[in-house]
Amino acid sequence: MQAGTIVPAADSMIVVNSEQTEWSRGKTVSDVIKEKNYIFPLLIVRINGKLIPRDEYDSSVVPDEATVDIIHLMSGG
Amino acid sequence: MTEIEMITITIDGRSIPVKRDSTILEAALENNIFIPALCHSELVEPYAACRLCIVEVDDGRRAKLVTSCNYPVRKPVTVYTSSDKVLRNRTITLEMMLSRWPNVQIIKDLAKFVRIEKPRYKHPAVDLNPNACILCGLCMRICEQGIWENIINFTNRGAVRAVRMPYDSDQPHCIGCGACAEICPTGAITMVDDPNQPFDADMVRRAGMRITEEMIKFDEEQCDMRGVGTAHLVEIMDAYDLLPVMNYRYGKHADTPKISSDVLRTFFTKGKPDGCWLGCTMACAKAVEDFQLSTGPYKGEKVLVDGPEYETLGGSANMGIFDPRFVIEYNFYCDTYGLDTISFATGVSFVMECYEAGVLDKEKTGGLEIPFGARDAALELLHQIGRGEGFGLIAGKGIRYMKKYFVENFGADPDFVFDIGMEAKGMEYSEYVTKESLAQQGGYGIALKGAQHDEAWLIFMDMVNKQIPTFADKAEALHYFPMWRTWFGLCGLCKLPWNDVEPADNAETDEPAKVPGHVQGYCEFFEGVTGKPQTMDSLISMSEKVYNFQRVFNLKMGFGKREHDAIPYRSAGPVTVTEYESRQDRYDAQLSEEVGIDPSGMSSEEKVTAMRKYREAQYEQLLDAVYKRRGWTNDGVPTLDKLQELGIDFPDVIELVKKHGG
Structure with a gap:
């Protein structure tokens, strides 16, 4: 994705962990994770129920009106 | 994240895209192209000691023999894994190995692969032991690189080179993890110290080694x-x-x-x-x-x-x-x-x-x-x-x-x-903010020992993932996880290896939050120690007996009823106006969307009161749901039916529980 090619679409939304979230064309899984500040390392991502492998977060584009589940596992004492 | 550079190389006529800096051996293995190797493991750095993984690489200017295990791909090259030159060199190496270790199975197998049945000469230091050490160095490398210890290493040179602990003596610093024995390709290292005489020591070790492998491979990028x-x-x-x-x-x-x-x-x-x-x-x-x-x-x-x-x-x-x-x-x-x-x-x-x-x-x-x-x-x-x-x-x-x-x-x-x-x-309380996770408020409040998260840490499931939206969902989580974590206590085990490293395939399982691969490992661990096969459900039922018995014990000591599961309001919501105003957008939205109150025109004091009324009622509803799921009365007392079902309906337990309406 080159800079300047993201087309904002104000009316378009996706659902990320049950929350309405703004969508824009070309938005990747990595973009959503960054936007949500999900810095926890043990994540599982599904777009419309389909598992996205970790090494495809940068290249997986989230379609408009998608349901994105970013499941945080547990860790710590 | 930086984009991964891919380079296309040719191996035995096949075009293969490869990540820059991965080795030729890695690329071959990923594409099911066999290259023999004795000293290679994905768990340790390449060593290039056995020389069996040699291949011929042509970069367009010249062709040369290289060890594929430590040759990084940085430009398009043509690789031959079985050229005449490769086979000639590999065969000589294997013939020498076979002459020295003629009874070691893996050497015999690889020699057969290059069509050597018998070496042409006798090695002066021939070792007839079928489990002889072949000096591949995997054991000492996994000890140093994988386990971060340095217990074993090579001693001496030439024909008397050998793997030893310092001064040929047992080292008290050895943690006994068994990684060296597990990685040894010939069985030269065996674990001999089984002080507790488990039913099946190998089953216990295999379950442990799976965690060790995950730690070596994934820990740095996971939880460190x-x-x-x-x-x-x-x-x-x-x-x-x-x-x-x-x-x-x-x-x-x-x-x-x-x-x-x-x-x-x-x-x-x-x-x-x-x-x-x-x-x-x-x-x-x-x-x-x-x-x-x-x-x-x-x-x-x-x-x-x-x-x-x-x-x-x-x-x-x-x-x-x-x-x-x-x-x-x-x-x-x-x-x-x-x-x-x-x-x-x-x-x-x-x-x-x-x-x-x-x-x-x-x-x-x-x-x-x-x-x-x-x-x-x-x-x-x-x-x-x-x-x-x-x-x-x-x-x-x-x-x-x-x-x-x-x-x-x-x-x-x-x-x-x-x-x-x-x-x-x-x-x-231990050190987590529970205000935005009703399930976690229950995790602290209902915990038998007091306000601790070690029965159930549900904040991400509840607050971030929104996986357990209903009272029934939360109650189920507040049944399974406390029972599961009680099981660690029953066995004297630490819970951290359960979910502070994640198996590679965890995401593909039905219930990744439970880490099913690791639960299976604990079943094997238990069976390896006791000889009794287990399932996830059987482990949970072990805990349920004890957990309910502990609740009865709390009851006896004056801590086992609904009133004792009460929590300070700070753990459920904002106590002060300052606190409310520090997260005003969040709380106002909740009042509007969840409570059904329009916050506009309300003072902060009024909002604090309205929010409190709502959240305190939610907590009571949570207790209702959890008690029901656990088979307890609405006052948090295990019922006689539940005690009978669990087989802990002893006369003094029944007497005590009856006194409290159970």
């Missing part, structure tokens, strides 16, 4: 438990508004980076994992050596400090102190005085809020000026607790005692101190 231990959670909890700041009023602070894991890493002095349990390869316990103390009876002395862990760091944020040296010092003195860092930190956080609210003053504290952030005063109070002197005599008895004492002796408003005194069943 071996690098910094649970300290990695400091910055994560801050990012999710879950790090307790100033007696759980807030969930993050601008100064958190000062006590983040990156800072602590510079203090941790151990160059290797300092496991609290010999043989554990997660080894998350960390230590700070030569730390010069600034206060107390050992002032000026250099000491070794065991820690700090997340809870100790989170506790410091809770006291509003963001100074790593303070954290290490209070960690040391709590250990030295036999105090729990969590109870101390949460207790002092309460003292600090009481001081700022005017419940306490210098006169009442015996001269201590102790608002949030008062580093020196916190340490002085710690020493007073240790000595059993002054205000330390009151604070050292914990929050439950202090609340009563402040009301009776200092005229404190009971509602206020009971709202902000973070304890349940007399035990101080």
